[in-house]
Amino acid sequence: MYGAETWTLRAADQKYLESFEMWCWRRMEKISWTDHVRNEKVLLRVNKQRNILHEIRKRKANWIVHILRRNCLLKQVIKGKIQGEMEVRRRRGRRRKKLLDDLKARRGYSHLKEEALARTMWRNRFGGGFGPVVRQNTE
Numbered sequence: 001m002y003g004a005e006t007w008t009l010r011a012a013d014q015k016y017l018e019s020f021e022m023w024c025w026r027r028m029e030k031i032s033w034t035d036h037v038r039n040e041k042v043l044l045r046v047n048k049q050r051n052i053l054h055e056i057r058k059r060k061a062n063w064i065v066h067i068l069r070r071n072c073l074l075k076q077v078i079k080g081k082i083q084g085e086m087e088v089r090r091r092r093g094r095r096r097k098k099l100l101d102d103l104k105a106r107r108g109y110s111h112l113k114e115e116a117l118a119r120t121m122w123r124n125r126f127g128g129g130f131g132p133v134v135r136q137n138t139e
Contacts, residue, residue, distance in 0.1 A: 001056065005062070021051075021052040028046070061112060064078070
């Protein structure tokens with residue numbers, strides 16, 4: 001899942017990721033594919049839920065907010081504010097998904113942008129594990 005923040009997830013990709021997650025659980029439990037054990041039973045055995053897609057979306061939201069707080073070229077690229085001339089030809093088929101399309105479908109990009117500016121709201125929503133590091137003396 002290295003670099004998953006920048007992935008554009010299509011429906012097929014989500015299916016592959018969920019299959020991979022289940023394959024990992026089955027491998028850890030030493031369940032053979034010939035045993036015909038349903039996914040729900042495997043998840044009950046390990047006391048877990050499918051969470052790989054949730055984790056990717058959470059990482060993507062954290063990364064986007066990190067970029068939105070900074071004043072850099074990547075922020076302008078993500079917002080689509082780069083000016084330039086390019087010969088654009090219409091491609092055949094469905095429009096390609098962009099980086100922010102799945103975030104817009106979930107919560108809304110403008111909503112994320114507002115929360116990025118208010119750090120306390122952001123930390124309350126996505127976990128307070130990102131606070132300052134406090135070191136304890138063990139002397």
